[in-house]
Amino acid sequence: MPDKNISNKPENSPQGLTVREIYDTYGRPLAERAQSLISNPVVQAEMQRATREEYYKKVKAYEDQAFNLTNKEIEDLIWSIHIGKNTFEDLKQVMPSINSATIYKYLLDEPELRFKNEGLLGGIPKVASLNVKRSYYFQMTKIPTGFYAPYEFEPTDSFILTITAENMIYQLEKERHMQELAEKSLVIAEDSLNESKQSTKYAMYAMYASTIGILIALIQIYLSLK
Template sequence: MVDMNQLSGLAQLSSSLMSNPLYRASIEQSRYESYKKKLDAYHAKEFALTHEQIDKVIRSIKSGRNTYQDIQNVLPSLNSPTLCSYLVDDFKKDPNAPESPLIPISLLQDSFPKHYFQLVHVPEDFYPLYEFKPSDAFDLSVLGENRWYEIKQLDQQENLTVQAIRWAKISAAIALIGLFITIWQILQK
């Protein structure tokens, strides 16, 4: 049988432990470390996109195929952590995430801008560890629009090159025909 004095003593000990700032800090540190492991695992799935892959996504968005599902059809290897790293949009503060016991100091900044995309509508639950839904829609950021302009210029340049080659072939064929006619006329005399 449990003695009431023992129960009362345990309750006081528990209350004393919970009011101890070091114990509370230890609990918060443990919660934060668990959350940090989840964040690290999420970000470990990120990978860098090639220029060709970025251009495919940009073309898809500009053609009106701008949902996450559409983009994954164009680039099946794309995952949420990678796409988040190319978004202008910042995550919202997760109300359920534990606070860092230390103030994080970020000394590393992106050495080159890579935020080509933005969400059309930022979801209410756009917190760290976010996984995109198939219907989440994207648009181009300013950097993405600048890259789209470059893509259009390259496409136009390629079209002009193809046309120049076509006209050069036609000119060469006409010159060859002219040469044959001249040789034929000389041989006729």
């Protein structure tokens, strides 16, 4: 039979208190104090400010990864989408160095920011949008779920062309047509030149033959007079 005089209080606990008594004495007041601090409007505002500031740092870091594309690089990407190779993975095949931030730099669609209308960030106007940029050439076929900045494109995310890009396609096709006409004209000119050379050669042969014929006739006349 257990000794009823033995205490169930841990020997090493403060003043022989049980775990429950320790929590009630020390833990509960601390938890209530922490909850009170978290519920404090000033503390909440500071926590939100810190979270907001960290978020915009990530957005700015994302923006800094973007780089400018040359006209040829833009045309190559536009042409890829035009012929149906329009996923992010396809564009990576055309230009291996392309990244999400650079595609976004030329994208018509704008992802939402997780914090809106928050005023100033660290004394500097907050990053209102990454879309402070030039012409938009691409737009997403379908806006994905969770389209928030900073957004990393999935390999299967697909794109279509904007009106600006469609106008570039028209210009590119017209230039290619003109180039094809110029090449055909050059071939025709070369053929004509070759034919002209052949004609000139045949004309010279004819002249030589005619001259020889005249000489033969003169010789025959001369011989007949003897």
